[in-house]
Amino acid sequence: RKEVEQDPGPFNVPEGATVAFNCTYSNSASQSFFWYRQDCRKEPKLLMSVYSSGNEDGRFTAQLNRASQYISLLIRDSKLSDSATYLCVVNPSGTYKYIFGTGTRLKVLA
Amino acid sequence: NAGVTQTPKFRVLKTGQSMTLLCAQDMNHEYMYWYRQDPGMGLRLIHYSVGEGTTAKGEVPDGYNVSRLKKQNFLLGLESAAPSQTSVYFCASSYGAGRILISYEQYFGPGTRLTVT
Numbered sequence: 001r002k003e004v005e006q007d008p009g010p011f012n013v014p015e016g017a018t019v020a021f022n023c024t025y026s027n028s029a030s031q032s033f034f035w036y037r038q039d040c041r042k043e044p045k046l047l048m049s050v051y052s053s054g055n056e057d058g059r060f061t062a063q064l065n066r067a068s069q070y071i072s073l074l075i076r077d078s079k080l081s082d083s084a085t086y087l088c089v090v091n092p093s094g095t096y097k098y099i100f101g102t103g104t105r106l107k108v109l110a
Numbered sequence: 111n112a113g114v115t116q117t118p119k120f121r122v123l124k125t126g127q128s129m130t131l132l133c134a135q136d137m138n139h140e141y142m143y144w145y146r147q148d149p150g151m152g153l154r155l156i157h158y159s160v161g162e163g164t165t166a167k168g169e170v171p172d173g174y175n176v177s178r179l180k181k182q183n184f185l186l187g188l189e190s191a192a193p194s195q196t197s198v199y200f201c202a203s204s205y206g207a208g209r210i211l212i213s214y215e216q217y218f219g220p221g222t223r224l225t226v227t
Contacts (some may be wrong), residue, residue, distance in 0.1 A: 008150075014224070031212040043218035051213075061216055087152070091214070096141055096160055096167070096207040096214055102152035 001026055006088050006101035014109050017078050021104045023084050024070045025089030032091035035062055037084045038103065044087055047073075078108045111136050116219035123191040123226045124156050131186040131222050133201030140217050141204045142184040143216065144176060146197040152192075153200065159184055191226045 002077055005024045013019045025033075033050035048055065050062040050071050061074040088101035114135045114194040123129055133142065146155040155168030159178040173195060175187045183204075188195060 031208075034213070034215055041198075041221075043220050045218070046215045049213045049215060091207055094208050096158060096166075097155060097176075098143070098202075098204075098207070100153040102150065 001011075002092050002095055002101075003027060003099045004088055005102040006060075006086075006104045008104060010105040010107050012107045012109055015078055015080060016020040017108075018074065018076045019078060019106065020072055020073050020074045021088075021106075022088055023104075024068075024069050024090075024107055025090045025099075025100050026069065027090065027092045027099075027104060028066075028069065029094065032092045033062075033071050034089040034098075035060075035071075036087040036089055038067060039084050047086070051055045075106075078106075080108050080110060082106060083108045113137065113215050114201055114215045114219035116199075116205055116222050118210055118222060120223045121222065121225070122204065123188075123224065125192060127191050128187070128189050129191065129202075129224075130188075131199055131224075133176070133184045133186070133203075134182055135184075135201075135203040135206070135217070136150060136182060136218065137203065137215075138181070139203035139205050140181075141207055142178065143202045143204075144184065144186045146170065146195075147200060147221075148197050156186065156199075191224075193226045196224060196226045 035047040036044040085103040143158040145153040157176040160209040162181040206214040
């Protein structure tokens with residue numbers, strides 16, 4: 001089993017739609033979680049950190065479910081500019097390593 | 111602040127040639143990382159450093175060497191390039207990592223696209 005797993009997609013959604021991605025992780029010692037966005041041929045950029053209580057940033061909401069070992073990202077009112085690959089990242093406690101999922105591709109269609 | 115920079119942006123090598131990729135950060139971060147990204151495989155850690163003068167192997171270290179002589183710089187060397195090393199290489203840095211109750215995000219450089227023929 002991979003340490004971090006994501007559905008590769010692509011998720012094709014119309015503008016204005018709500019879309020959600022899940023990411024599962026295997027290391028129960030994981031403490032820090034992140035969602036990164038990566039545009040084609042560009043570097044990953046931090047979208048948001050994921051906190052135990054869940055957090056929201058504008059149209060984006062991240063949730064953590066420790067019992068089931070998954071994190072989620074919800075995007076409301078999708079924009080064309082949201083088209084990208086979304087990477088789930090986990091940093092287990094006591095380690096300097098960040099473990100990346102292979103990413104979920106989102107295409108928002110006009 | 112420039113953040114994380116990488117040089118060069120593109121490079122084509124012939125099999126057996128050597129080269130060094132330079133990563134520099136101006137955020138006073140302790141931790142620096144080198145990743146490679148290949149289609150369908152996500153980011154894989156090559157080597158990392160938790161401070162000046164220290165380096166450690168990651169997931170795919172074979173064929174690469176690194177050095178961290180100055181806190182702000184992390185160099186990745188390919189001694190004898192092979193076609194299997196054709197990839198996009200990303201450098202990243204973070205202030206910390208692996209702490210309980212504190213999350214440290216990584217900041218990435220723009221990448222180096224390397225082709226080995």
